Amino acid sequence: MEQDNTIGLDDAEVVECLADSIETQCSHASSPHDITHINRIEKEVLQKTFLEHKDDLTPVSLSKVQTLVKSLNTRKAPGLDGISNKAIKCFSLPLLSLLVAIFNACQKNCYFPPAWKEAEIIGIHKPGKPRDLPASYRPISLLSGQAKLFERVLKTRLSDHLLGKGINFD
Structure with a gap:
């Protein structure tokens, strides 16, 4: 303890404390599992993954990706791959x-690379909150810029495809 009765924590201790807090909040050890429900969901997912897929989406064009790249926000932090939106624009x-x-x-191939699913979780300090408490931090996930770009490509292509079939979700 320091003289003013606050706990002095270095960055490593704050990170460890935040990680412990997130682990506790996300732990399923205390919640009961409905095995029947889980089995039903797994069976349904397996059935759907073995369906023959209809690939009636045309390939994405370079010009469409260039348009989406131009609209990327360069003030976003990169994910684990370290490739920023600013770099993608270059x-x-x-x-x-x-x-x-x-x-x-x-x-x-209906494939989303596993590396694009990984995120770096960092804590953003909430203004006016004490820095020594895990609850004073808001966790955010830093995802790959390439993954987010691919998701935008898919979203716009699926939206355009559905609109062409007369389906609108807006």
Whole structure:
């Protein structure tokens, strides 16, 4: 304890405390599991994954990806891959074409790379709250910029596809 009765924590202790708090909040150890429900969901997912997929979405174009890249917010922090939106905006045409080819392969194969699902979780201090309490931090997930771009590609393409079929979700 310090002289003013506050607890002095270094960054590593704050991180550990925040991690412990998140683990406690997200722990399922205290909540009961409905095994019947889980089995029913797993069976349904398995049935749907073995359906023959209809690939009637046309490949994404380089120009569409270029348009989406131009609209990226450069003030967003990068995910675990360290590639910022600012860097993506600086991709050369051959590199952007390669990214489009990756997006089209992912779409065709119904594949979302596992690395794009990983996030770095950091705590943002809530203004006016004591820095030594885990509840004083709001956790945020830093995701891959490429993953978010691919999600935007999918969202716009699916929206356009559904609109073409007369379905509107807005």
